[in-house]
Amino acid sequence: MNSDYLKQKRILLVDDEPELLDMVASILNEDGFQNIKTAKTIAEAVAVSKEYAPEFAILDVMLPDGSGFDLMKQLKSTFDYPVLFLTARGEDDDKFRGFSLGADDYMVKPFLPKELLFRINAILRRSYKDENPLVKLPGSEIDFDRAEVIKNGKHIPLTAKEHSILAALYRNAGRIVTIDALCEAAWGDNPFGYENSLMAHIRRIREKIETDPSSPVALITIKGLGYKLIVEGK
Amino acid sequence: MNSDYLKQKRILLVDDEPELLDMVASILNEDGFQNIKTAKTIAEAVAVSKEYAPEFAILDVMLPDGSGFDLMKQLKSTFDYPVLFLTARGEDDDKFRGFSLGADDYMVKPFLPKELLFRINAILRRSYKDENPLVKLPGSEIDFDRAEVIKNGKHIPLTAKEHSILAALYRNAGRIVTIDALCEAAWGDNPFGYENSLMAHIRRIREKIETDPSSPVALITIKGLGYKLIVEGK
DNA sequence: TCCTGTCCTTACATTTACCTTACATTTTTG
DNA sequence: CAAAAATGTAAGGTAAATGTAAGGACAGGA
Numbered sequence: 001m002n003s004d005y006l007k008q009k010r011i012l013l014v015d016d017e018p019e020l021l022d023m024v025a026s027i028l029n030e031d032g033f034q035n036i037k038t039a040k041t042i043a044e045a046v047a048v049s050k051e052y053a054p055e056f057a058i059l060d061v062m063l064p065d066g067s068g069f070d071l072m073k074q075l076k077s078t079f080d081y082p083v084l085f086l087t088a089r090g091e092d093d094d095k096f097r098g099f100s101l102g103a104d105d106y107m108v109k110p111f112l113p114k115e116l117l118f119r120i121n122a123i124l125r126r127s128y129k130d131e132n133p134l135v136k137l138p139g140s141e142i143d144f145d146r147a148e149v150i151k152n153g154k155h156i157p158l159t160a161k162e163h164s165i166l167a168a169l170y171r172n173a174g175r176i177v178t179i180d181a182l183c184e185a186a187w188g189d190n191p192f193g194y195e196n197s198l199m200a201h202i203r204r205i206r207e208k209i210e211t212d213p214s215s216p217v218a219l220i221t222i223k224g225l226g227y228k229l230i231v232e233g234k
Numbered sequence: 235m236n237s238d239y240l241k242q243k244r245i246l247l248v249d250d251e252p253e254l255l256d257m258v259a260s261i262l263n264e265d266g267f268q269n270i271k272t273a274k275t276i277a278e279a280v281a282v283s284k285e286y287a288p289e290f291a292i293l294d295v296m297l298p299d300g301s302g303f304d305l306m307k308q309l310k311s312t313f314d315y316p317v318l319f320l321t322a323r324g325e326d327d328d329k330f331r332g333f334s335l336g337a338d339d340y341m342v343k344p345f346l347p348k349e350l351l352f353r354i355n356a357i358l359r360r361s362y363k364d365e366n367p368l369v370k371l372p373g374s375e376i377d378f379d380r381a382e383v384i385k386n387g388k389h390i391p392l393t394a395k396e397h398s399i400l401a402a403l404y405r406n407a408g409r410i411v412t413i414d415a416l417c418e419a420a421w422g423d424n425p426f427g428y429e430n431s432l433m434a435h436i437r438r439i440r441e442k443i444e445t446d447p448s449s450p451v452a453l454i455t456i457k458g459l460g461y462k463l464i465v466e467g468k
Numbered sequence: 469t470c471c472t473g474t475c476c477t478t479a480c481a482t483t484t485a486c487c488t489t490a491c492a493t494t495t496t497t498g
Numbered sequence: 499c500a501a502a503a504a505t506g507t508a509a510g511g512t513a514a515a516t517g518t519a520a521g522g523a524c525a526g527g528a
Contacts, residue, residue: 082346104346118414125415126346129406145409147456159515160458160485197517203477204516214476223474223525393504431506437488438505448487457485457514 005133005144006124007032007171012054014038014045014071015086016064020109024058027113028120032185034171040064042071049075056124061087082127084119135170136232137218139211142166149208156208161186165201169219169229178226202227240358241266246288248272248279248305249320250298254343258292261347262354274298276305283309290358295321295340316361318353320345321422339401342422369404370466371452373445376400383442390442395420395435403453403463412460436461 011028013036015021021038028036037052039045042065048054057075059068072083085106104127105119135142140151144167147158158166168185169177182198183191206213218230245262247270249255255272262270271286273279276299282288291309293302306317319340339353360366360379368375374385378401381392392400402419403411416432417425440447452464 105344122415122418123346126349129409132409146462147410147459157456160456161516163459194517196519199475200477200517202475221475395505428506430508433486433488434506436486455486 005131006121006128007167008034009055009124009128010035010037010052012037012039012045012048012052012057014040014042014057014063014068015060016040016062017060020060020086024116027116030188031117031121032167032171042066042074045071046074049079053079055081056120056127057081057083058120059083059085061085082123084123137209138230138232139218140209142170142209144170151209151211158208159204161201162205162208165198166205166229169227170231173229173231173234176222176226176228182227238266240355240362242268243289243358243362244269244271244286246271246273246279246282246286246291248274248276248291248297248302249294250274250296251294254294254320258350261350265351265355276300276308279305280308283313287313289315290354290361291315291317292354293317293319295319316357318357323422340422371443372464372466373452374443376404376443378404385443385445392442393438396439396442399432399435400439400463403461404465407463407465407468410456410460410462416461 011033013021013024013028015024015038018040021040025036025038037048037054039048042063045059057072059071061068063071068085075081076083082104084104086109087106088109104123107116107119132143132145134150135144140149142149142158144163146155147163149156149158165182165186168182172181179195179198180191183194186198186201187194202219203213206216206219209218210216220228220230222228245267247255247258247262249258249272252274255274259270259272271282271288273282276297279293291306293305295302297305302319309315309317320343321340322343339357341350341353366377366379368377368384374383376383376392378397381397383390383392399416399420402416413429413432414425417428420432420435421428436453437447440450440453443452444450454462454464456462
């Protein structure tokens with residue numbers, strides 16, 4: 001279900017309630033999304049769009065300076081990215097029925113975080129599914145969509161945990177990722193007490209991606225700090 | 235993909251919401267389709283059909299004077315062309331079970347324009363190409379038009395659910411498809427809570443396409459991530 | 469040299485996700 | 499309406515994935 005290059009997509013989040021902004025942003029964050037910008041008004045959203053060039057937008061229907069639909073029209077005429085609407089139950093139902101069709105999806109507040117993530121991931125997957133970049137490491141390549149490593153022409157499958165650990169490393173390619181951060185990416189809430197387990201996974205990952213797992217060159221240890229994934233061009 | 239003789243096909247579009255008619259029509263237009271007629275009711279649709287002789291229809295499931303299925307039955311008894319259904323999320327889809335076979339397909343509103351085009355083009359290609367391409371798997375072949383599997387020269391029919399699950403896998407051939415995504419493809423609206431049922435279907439599909447269903451080679455499990463369909467050349 | 473701490477490596481135990489089956493229920497068909 | 503087919507449900511079984519733990523290697527410091 002989780003984590004790959006789609007998590008890198010630039011997301012624009014527009015709502016006038018700060019609490020909701022915070023909530024959605026943190027839901028997205030926990031699922032691994034990196035690039036989130038927020039706005040409280042249409043004016044702000046347009047400004048942000050211009051310099052940020054989002055690849056996906058979550059818009060509230062009711063905004064202080066107009067409706068989310070107006071905003072979508074403005075944006076779509078210039079940019080082209082998928083949109084998900086948030087609407088409160090009973091809010092402007094009639095208007096919504098008609099216009100909802102221009103949206104790529106919508107959710108009625110209040111919603112379950114799980115469902116929000118499900119819909120967002122579904123939209124992104126469908127919108128950007130043709131791109132399937134192979135990640136090039138020294139000595140092998142990773143195909144996140146297929147959850148496999150290609151080494152010397154051999155296709156080696158990745159397990160779920162390996163996949164999510166590698167994804168977390170890839171999101172920070174070239175930078176050091178702490179043990180704690182990796183545990184959190186792999187085990188989510190209560191990521192404590194898995195340090196040893198993480199090590200076992202690191203070993204297994206190295207067996208798959210490294211030519212010589214005991215002298216790693218792609219997934220290297222920075223003693224006392226964490227691990228680092230070496231990706232071509234990062 | 236563009237400037238095809240398929241773009242000349244006469245298309246009938248039936249929905250009671252003018253907004254949706256406009257939107258779909260303009261999506262189709264932009265993709266190069268020339269001959270589009272619209273109708274708002276079953277009565278209208280039947281009338282248009284008689285003199286226009288459509289070669290493809292997009293029907294809303296809910297219409298003011300009856301269901302899209304009734305319309306399809308009426309039309310199919312006289313004419314024979316492929317149909318794509320549109321259904322709204324949350325719309326009573328009891329009636330929905332047990333179809334989506336053959337050239338037909340359906341989409342849940344709201345949908346991505348891109349995906350609508352993708353499916354329409356796929357249906358047209360399948361329906362109006364002289365040969366219908368068999369999808370080659372290791373050990374068997376799938377004929378989506380006829381909804382059957384050919385294994386060792388034997389023709390084994392597919393049920394509706396099996397067909398739509400296989401179609402979803404085929405659309406992402408070679409890539410991992412999550413349980414959630416498969417549930418959405420098979421049950422559309424409210425795809426939660428069918429995980430177990432999905433498993434039973436997977437088993438039945440394997441019985442049809444695999445030589446040894448207990449050691450699958452075509453529809454393989456990636457534990458914790460989803461399923462993957464292996465198609466020759468993908 | 470020994471000690472200390474960090475990480476590696478391995479073998480093994482445990483768990484979880486999935487398989488498999490039989491059966492219940494619903495839907496379609498004649 | 500009855501029979502057949504399709505679909506959904508549930509429970510016990512299993513193997514692959516994951517977690518655990520113990521011994522080893524290695525570096526740095528005293």
